[in-house]
Amino acid sequence: MKQENNSRRDFLLTGLAAAGLAVGCSSKKNAFEAGAEEGIKASGKKVKLLSVDGEVIEVDEAFLKPVPALPAVSNSEARLGIGGKKFVMVIDLSRCKNLRKCQAACNHMHHVNPGQNWIKVDPMQEAEHTAPYWQPTTCMHCDEPPCVKVCPVDATFKRQDGIVLIDSDRCIGCRFCMAACPYSSRAFNWSAPDIPAEVAAQPYSCESSVPQKKGTVGKCDFCPDMARKGELPHCVQACPNGTFFFGDLNEDSVSNGSETFRFSELIKDKSGYRLMEDLGTKPSVYYLPPVNRNFPYESGLDNDTKEKK
Amino acid sequence: MENLNSTANEKIIQDLLPQKFGKSGKIWTGILVAFCLVGLFAYYRQLRYGLVVTSMRDYVSWGIYISNFVFFVAISLVGSLITAVFRLADVHWSTPLTRIAEIIAVAAIIFASLIIIVDMGSPERFYNLFIHGRLQSPIIWDVIVITTYFFISILLLYFPLLPDIQILIKYKEKSSKRLQKFYSFIGSFWKGTPAQFKLSEKAINILCITIIPVAFSIHTVTSWLFATTYRPGWDSTNFGAYFISGAFLVGAGGVVVAMYVFRKAYHLEKYITADHFEKMGRIVVLLALLYLYFNVNEYLVPAFKMKKSEEAHLNGLFTGEFAPLFWFAISVGMLIPIIILLFKKGRRPLPVFIAGIMVVVGAWFKRYLIVTPTLLHPFLPMTNVPDSYRHYFPSWEEWAIALGSLAGAMLVITILSRIFPIIPIQETITERHETAE
Numbered sequence: 001m002k003q004e005n006n007s008r009r010d011f012l013l014t015g016l017a018a019a020g021l022a023v024g025c026s027s028k029k030n031a032f033e034a035g036a037e038e039g040i041k042a043s044g045k046k047v048k049l050l051s052v053d054g055e056v057i058e059v060d061e062a063f064l065k066p067v068p069a070l071p072a073v074s075n076s077e078a079r080l081g082i083g084g085k086k087f088v089m090v091i092d093l094s095r096c097k098n099l100r101k102c103q104a105a106c107n108h109m110h111h112v113n114p115g116q117n118w119i120k121v122d123p124m125q126e127a128e129h130t131a132p133y134w135q136p137t138t139c140m141h142c143d144e145p146p147c148v149k150v151c152p153v154d155a156t157f158k159r160q161d162g163i164v165l166i167d168s169d170r171c172i173g174c175r176f177c178m179a180a181c182p183y184s185s186r187a188f189n190w191s192a193p194d195i196p197a198e199v200a201a202q203p204y205s206c207e208s209s210v211p212q213k214k215g216t217v218g219k220c221d222f223c224p225d226m227a228r229k230g231e232l233p234h235c236v237q238a239c240p241n242g243t244f245f246f247g248d249l250n251e252d253s254v255s256n257g258s259e260t261f262r263f264s265e266l267i268k269d270k271s272g273y274r275l276m277e278d279l280g281t282k283p284s285v286y287y288l289p290p291v292n293r294n295f296p297y298e299s300g301l302d303n304d305t306k307e308k309k
Numbered sequence: 310m311e312n313l314n315s316t317a318n319e320k321i322i323q324d325l326l327p328q329k330f331g332k333s334g335k336i337w338t339g340i341l342v343a344f345c346l347v348g349l350f351a352y353y354r355q356l357r358y359g360l361v362v363t364s365m366r367d368y369v370s371w372g373i374y375i376s377n378f379v380f381f382v383a384i385s386l387v388g389s390l391i392t393a394v395f396r397l398a399d400v401h402w403s404t405p406l407t408r409i410a411e412i413i414a415v416a417a418i419i420f421a422s423l424i425i426i427v428d429m430g431s432p433e434r435f436y437n438l439f440i441h442g443r444l445q446s447p448i449i450w451d452v453i454v455i456t457t458y459f460f461i462s463i464l465l466l467y468f469p470l471l472p473d474i475q476i477l478i479k480y481k482e483k484s485s486k487r488l489q490k491f492y493s494f495i496g497s498f499w500k501g502t503p504a505q506f507k508l509s510e511k512a513i514n515i516l517c518i519t520i521i522p523v524a525f526s527i528h529t530v531t532s533w534l535f536a537t538t539y540r541p542g543w544d545s546t547n548f549g550a551y552f553i554s555g556a557f558l559v560g561a562g563g564v565v566v567a568m569y570v571f572r573k574a575y576h577l578e579k580y581i582t583a584d585h586f587e588k589m590g591r592i593v594v595l596l597a598l599l600y601l602y603f604n605v606n607e608y609l610v611p612a613f614k615m616k617k618s619e620e621a622h623l624n625g626l627f628t629g630e631f632a633p634l635f636w637f638a639i640s641v642g643m644l645i646p647i648i649i650l651l652f653k654k655g656r657r658p659l660p661v662f663i664a665g666i667m668v669v670v671g672a673w674f675k676r677y678l679i680v681t682p683t684l685l686h687p688f689l690p691m692t693n694v695p696d697s698y699r700h701y702f703p704s705w706e707e708w709a710i711a712l713g714s715l716a717g718a719m720l721v722i723t724i725l726s727r728i729f730p731i732i733p734i735q736e737t738i739t740e741r742h743e744t745a746e
Contacts, residue, residue, distance in 0.1 A: 117693045120689075120693040120694075124690070150446050150447060152446040153434075172430070172434045173360070176534070179371060182539045191361035215431035
């Protein structure tokens with residue numbers, strides 16, 4: 001079973017997923033039969049596909065069906081993480097103009113309570129005479145996570161792929177993790193979350209962090225459910241300026257969807273750094289300093305005044 | 310036992326047997342019950358709607374529930390001070406105060422445990438602490454030491470009570486049938502034989518020795534709930550000792566207040582004498598000076614450096630938003646009681662009582678100042694949040710629950726003082742006998 005899952009995942013990760021797949025490419029016969037049963041007529045338009053066996057096969061377009069959403073992984077699998085990966089994020093401060101599309105996409109996809117945010121965009125200014133800049137903050141997915149250290153019930157945990165997640169089915173709501181997190185990245189569900197009934201009825205998945213539950217803590221999860229599908233996190237995809245880069249430290253590459261860089265070179269060339277290095281938390285989120293900016297700081301101020309109204 | 314028959318002993322017993330509530334006792338109990346009921350109603354609302362009924366939000370994620378918890382843990386430490394430390398040091402003048410101290414300790418530790426459950430977002434998952442507990446979390450340490458302390462305190466209240474229960478059973482006509490049944494249930498096995506006394510003496514000694522490290526642990530671990538984080542105002546190596554010294558102070562203050570009230574209510578002037586207030590006054594002033602010393606360490610050393618991360622927090626306390634409360638807690642909780650109690654005239658019952666109240670009230674607000682202002686000064690700016698997230702003033706539900714828990718603790722003390730002699734009868738008789746010889 002596990003073997004099958006893995007091959008399927010690898011297949012998806014090759015990039016074919018986006019095109020939509022015929023049901024069971026490896027057994028062509030069944031696919032046609034299944035199609036015939038449902039009364040789909042061949043359109044005559046053929047599409048070339050690569051099967052898992054490595055064969056190029058031709059399938060009629062009419063028999064293509066979108067892949068149903070991958071079933072959520074089990075709790076024990078979600079606690080282990082994706083093997084061989086070490087996820088990192090790079091945030092290029094020279095590209096951020098406080099549009100907060102990242103925030104909107106994140107809130108929408110995770111059904112974050114109105115008023116709360118898992119991604120924040122802080123107006124920063126280190127000192128009186130230094131330049132202000134916009135700093136998006138996510139969960140830092142620290143390698144020495146203070147939140148995980150203090151959790152009394154192992155409801156928040158660190159995975160082998162570097163991601164720190166929350167098991168909302170186990171969280172007792174003591175909020176010690178919130179006190180412990182120096183980045184204030186955690187949000188508590190003070191009331192029952194305002195989400196559609198069908199979302200609330202879903203079983204909770206640590207990887208999608210949906211649905212949030214009353215009396216538990218939530219936070220940015222680095223979208224491991226997207227990573228399993230071979231896609232970038234919602235915030236990365238949503239940013240029109242390509243501020244966020246996401247990738248795998250083991251592969252040494254990060255991408256914002258349109259540009260891909262070698263992680264080590266990017267950090268070296270642009271003097272990447274992490275927040276509050278002195279605390280020893282070892283974050284997985286790196287920042288590129290706000291130099292040679294694409295936008296002036298002031299261009300982001302409109303968004304702030306809009307929010308206040 | 311023969312001296313039990315003498316008239317002097319008879320007088321002591323008659324003086325110290327628990328008495329029925331008078332009119333004021335009934336009113337007092339009624340008020341406490343009313344506060345508890347309002348608190349329960351507020352908790353019902355919190356269970357139904359979630360912690361949203363409080364004023365806590367993502368930045369101030371711990372409010373007066375937690376400061377109340379710290380307060381209860383602190384005040385419960387007095388049981389170990391008065392009972393254990395004095396007993397081991399063979400100090401006899403404190404005998405009439407031991408039961409008061411133990412009752413306060415038990416009541417406070419019960420409500421410390423309750424209030425921490427009230428603070429939980431998902432209290433129905435409390436059992437997770439036992440099935441998924443991880444030893445590396447300070448919360449688990451707290452669960453372990455508080456449970457241990459609770460049982461030691463109960464036993465330390467119970468064992469010295471046994472000879473008194475024998476007396477209570479002997480004086481049937483003084484208590485109702487139901488109470489008599491209760492007394493027989495918990496203490497009829499005690500016959501007062503020399504073997505039993507020897508065993509009890511031994512057990513009490515063991516408890517007195519074990520309760521001291523456990524008492525230190527409960528409050529040190531409670532301080533570590535804060536000190537194990539990075540936040541300015543909490544990130545301090547001073548915290549354990551600072552909390553312990555404050556706990557002994559508020560505990561001693563609590564005993565002084567209770568002494569005065571019981572003395573008045575039960576006319577115990579012959580047993581809790583002016584000399585007791587004089588001595589307790591000295592203890593309170595010593596503890597207040599000690600706590601002041603740790604406060605100087607805690608605030609003035611970081612203030613000398615004014616690191617950027619500490620600056621906003623310290624300025625908020627010294628001159629900013631929290632300054633009125635901060636200086637109130639420092640002056641009322643420490644400075645003024647020190648001034649009162651340093652003078653011999655200040656160590657008479659009434660001034661000691663007033664100083665005790667000041668210490669306790671100051672201590673409650675001090676705990677609030679330890680918990681909340683720190684949370685309002687996070688490392689990163691408070692952005693993209695509603696305005697209500699940037700301030701904290703407890704909601705009526707929080708006040709109702711906090712006051713309800715305080716009333717509940719006082720109710721437990723009141724009830725225990727109704728059913729048990731508030732001054733140990735047997736020990737008083739034995740000690741008078743010894744001094745007479």
